[in-house]
Every structure is written in structure tokens, then in C-alpha cells.
Amino acid sequence: MKSLMKTMLLALFCLVGVVAHAASDKPNIVYILADDLGYGDVQCLNPERGKIATPHLDKLAAQGMTFTDAHTSSSVCTPTRYGVLTGRYNWRTRLQKGVLHGFDAPLIAADRLTVAELLKQHGYTTGCIGKWHLGLGIPKGEPSPTIPSGPISCGFDRFFGIAASLDMPPYAFIENDHFTEPLNTTKAFYKRKGPAVESFEAVDVLPMLTRKSVEFIAEKAESDQPFFLYLPLNSPHTPIVPSKEWEGKSGLGNYGDFVMQTDWSVGQVLAAIDEAGVADNTLVIMTSDNGCSPAARYPDLEAKGHFPSGDFRGMKGDVFDGGHRVPFIVRWPGQVAPGSRSDQIICLTDFIATCADIVGAKLPDNAGEDSVSILPAMLGTDQGPLRESVVHHSFMGFFAIRSGNWKLEFCSHSGGFGDPKPNSAEAKRLPDTQLYNFNEDVTESNNLQAEHPETVARLTKELEQIIANGRSTPGAKQANDTQIKIRK
Numbered sequence: 001m002k003s004l005m006k007t008m009l010l011a012l013f014c015l016v017g018v019v020a021h022a023a024s025d026k027p028n029i030v031y032i033l034a035d036d037l038g039y040g041d042v043q044c045l046n047p048e049r050g051k052i053a054t055p056h057l058d059k060l061a062a063q064g065m066t067f068t069d070a071h072t073s074s075s076v077c078t079p080t081r082y083g084v085l086t087g088r089y090n091w092r093t094r095l096q097k098g099v100l101h102g103f104d105a106p107l108i109a110a111d112r113l114t115v116a117e118l119l120k121q122h123g124y125t126t127g128c129i130g131k132w133h134l135g136l137g138i139p140k141g142e143p144s145p146t147i148p149s150g151p152i153s154c155g156f157d158r159f160f161g162i163a164a165s166l167d168m169p170p171y172a173f174i175e176n177d178h179f180t181e182p183l184n185t186t187k188a189f190y191k192r193k194g195p196a197v198e199s200f201e202a203v204d205v206l207p208m209l210t211r212k213s214v215e216f217i218a219e220k221a222e223s224d225q226p227f228f229l230y231l232p233l234n235s236p237h238t239p240i241v242p243s244k245e246w247e248g249k250s251g252l253g254n255y256g257d258f259v260m261q262t263d264w265s266v267g268q269v270l271a272a273i274d275e276a277g278v279a280d281n282t283l284v285i286m287t288s289d290n291g292c293s294p295a296a297r298y299p300d301l302e303a304k305g306h307f308p309s310g311d312f313r314g315m316k317g318d319v320f321d322g323g324h325r326v327p328f329i330v331r332w333p334g335q336v337a338p339g340s341r342s343d344q345i346i347c348l349t350d351f352i353a354t355c356a357d358i359v360g361a362k363l364p365d366n367a368g369e370d371s372v373s374i375l376p377a378m379l380g381t382d383q384g385p386l387r388e389s390v391v392h393h394s395f396m397g398f399f400a401i402r403s404g405n406w407k408l409e410f411c412s413h414s415g416g417f418g419d420p421k422p423n424s425a426e427a428k429r430l431p432d433t434q435l436y437n438f439n440e441d442v443t444e445s446n447n448l449q450a451e452h453p454e455t456v457a458r459l460t461k462e463l464e465q466i467i468a469n470g471r472s473t474p475g476a477k478q479a480n481d482t483q484i485k486i487r488k
Helices: 002-025 055-063 077-086 115-121 202-220 254-275 298-303 348-359 375-379 425-429 453-469
Strands: 028-034 065-071 125-131 158-162 185-189 192-196 227-232 282-288 328-331 340-347 390-393 399-403 406-409 434-437
Touching: 028 077, 028 254, 028 348, 055 254, 055 282, 055 328, 065 375, 077 115, 077 348, 115 125, 115 227, 115 348, 125 202, 158 202, 202 227, 202 254, 254 282, 282 348, 340 348, 340 375, 340 390, 348 375, 399 453, 406 453, 434 453
Parallel strands: 028 227, 028 282, 065 340, 125 158, 125 227
Antiparallel strands: 065 328, 185 192, 282 328, 390 399, 399 406, 406 434
């Protein structure tokens, strides 16, 4: 009997050891999503036309890989976040243009697999700290309601953050499924007035999110269980409110100061990873949800020599690349070569497929329909293009598709906040289709739609097929949530 008991204990010990070893083989994953940080706002990506110091982002790039052709699925906040967490294009949902607000119903369906749920299935503990902006279904008129939906119902074990953009009520911190304090007053940050907590101030949010993230990393690093931290920052989105110690640092006004503070926040998170002793087994991804906002005051910045979109045309909200081409930096010691660069065309929807590849999982047909693993590019084993195409979507819901060096835009204008604006006199004079060759024209200034009708036809057909199939990756055909029109 004693011999049998010893055998059973030994077997149990070995099993525990195998599980612990398997868990330790999986990297911790920290995904940092800045809010309205332009491609040209990162110094190492825009050395000639960028004037804001970003030492921590520059160091991260030197330690890892920079993707130079990375795109958000939309050129605004909510839709991009949907794509990051689900691997599905945002325009397949009810949200055909614009963004959600703080009290809106959830955009992620209850039965949709998220990257947090996927990682939980594979032994991860998961946390979301920051700006949610995907709908929480918060009951209105109640000071201390239970919040029925949100990160906790989407696979996250822990949430601390804010409901939506920091210029949208409710103005309060949320922990898991409740406000940390009752809504007891009314405030307005930037332009929107609504329910708030009296002690809540916009300027305190970035430092608080940074501190909570550092604490999360320190706590979770003590466990053998791998962790996933999704950190969607509130900055440098409006209200543009750098802390007192950052005011005047950039010499470019509040926006430059806030970008510098955002860089500091990233530095604090990286330092926490180092101090916890888990840097060698932690995959860090740093990116942005769209291009720089017009609220940053482009003319003022450009007059001082700073170009937030770098060499690219457009800004947040636009179908032009300045709206959706974003910084994308990956660090994974021992796996990703330091100081490396990839020119692969990628999309932020690719995150869930990449995570599935890392943990050895296969996504079901009804998940990650527009997600392609970029792990081969990260490891330097890619032999050709990972994607056939990427679909872009503007603030006003206008489409574009990029395939290789060709980009086709289904409008005569920016589709968003830039010039020419939708319905403007200038837009009405221009062709209703734009075609650009990025081999020769990254500034999107020479429309070739008349010279290459065959390319227009080919890319139009490709977009129509992607819409009809309910997916852009191999797999069973899926249904979109609503009818989708290419031309608005």
C-alpha cells in the first residue's frame, strides 16, 4: 500500500512539474496601446521630422523589432480596440462608423472569443488596465450600479480603468464591475458634460494607470502562471493634460509634453518587467489605436518642425495612411532579434492569431476571422508576405484596401477629419475613387485610378469577396452582423 501511495505521489509530483514547466514556457504578454499616438510621434520612426523625445520607445525599438507597415483596422478608437481583442474587422459589427460612448451597450458579443479568453484557456492570468471604450452597458441614473458587461465578461480576471475616452462620461475609475466611488457630481473634460466622481481629475488618470500596471506586473511575476496585461492608455488623447512635472518639457506645447509623459509611462512598465526579473520571458508589444488627432494642432506642431504622421498623408479619422499606420514595436528577448525591422504589412487584428500561434492553439472558424499570425515575422522566419491584403476603415465609415504596394480608396476625400473633407466642394470635384502606388508614392498624392482600371477592378473584387465571406483568412464562411455597403 505504501509503495502504491509513493508511486501515486511521484506521478502527481511529475504531473505538477510538467504543468509548471509548460506554463513557464509560455511568455508573459504585455500589450500597450497608446491613444492617438501618431507614427511620427516616435522619435526613432521619424528622426528627420520628429521633435519629441521618446527615449523609452526608442530603447524598446533598439531591443526588439519595429514593424514599419503596421495598421489599425480603423482610424478611430472603439473599432480598433474591437479588432485587437477579437481579430475581426470592426465593420462586420453594428458599428459602421464613429465610436461608442461611455454608457453604450457592449460591442463585443457575449459568445465571441477574445484574446483574453484564449489565453485564459491556456493557463494565463489576465488583466486589463486602462481605457475600455467597447461598451459596458452601464445603467444610467444610478450612482453605484453593478456594471453588467466589460472586460470581466470578455475574459479578463481583473480590470481597472475608465469606461471610454477621457473626454466622455462617466468620469470615474472602474474596478472590475463597479465604480471605485459613487457618481456624485457632474463634470466636463474637454467638451462633454456628464456624471462624475468629485475626486476624479483627468490629469491623474495616466499616472494612476501606470501605477496600477506596475503593481499588476510585480504581483503576477511572483507566480509560475504566465500573465497577459492589456494596457490601453488614455494618452495622448484629449483632454491633453500632462502632469505638472511634464509641462513645458517638449517645447512643443501640451501635446508634445503629453507624448513625453506617455513615453515615461511605457518606461515605467518596462522597468517593472525588468525589476520583476521576467524580462527574458515577456513579450512586449507597443502600438497605437490610430494616428494623431487634429486636436494636437498639426499646424502649430509642423511650424515647429514636428510632423505627427511622419511622411504619411492624413491624421486620425482618415482613410489616408496617417489615420491608421501606427508605431508597432515588439520585444521578446531570445526570440526577436534586437534592432531588427520588418516591412511586412500587418494589422492590429493579427494579435489573436499570433497569440494562438505562440501557445500552439488553433482558432475555431468563428473566431479571429481577420487575424493572421505575425509570429514568423517576429522570429525572422517569414519567407514572403503574411497577408494578401489589409482593409482600412475611416471615422465616417469609408473603405480602403491595401494589397502589396497598391492601395485603393473608395472615396474622393479623407473619409475623416483631414482635407479634403467629406462633402466638401473640393471632394465633389475629385474622382470618387483613389488609387496609389506605395512603391513610388507614400504621400498618396498621385491618384492613378484612371491609368490602372484593371487594378481598381481587382482590388474592388477582393474587398467584395472579403465582405461576402465574413472573413479574410482561410476557413468556413461566416456571417457579418449587418449589411455592409462599400460606397457611402
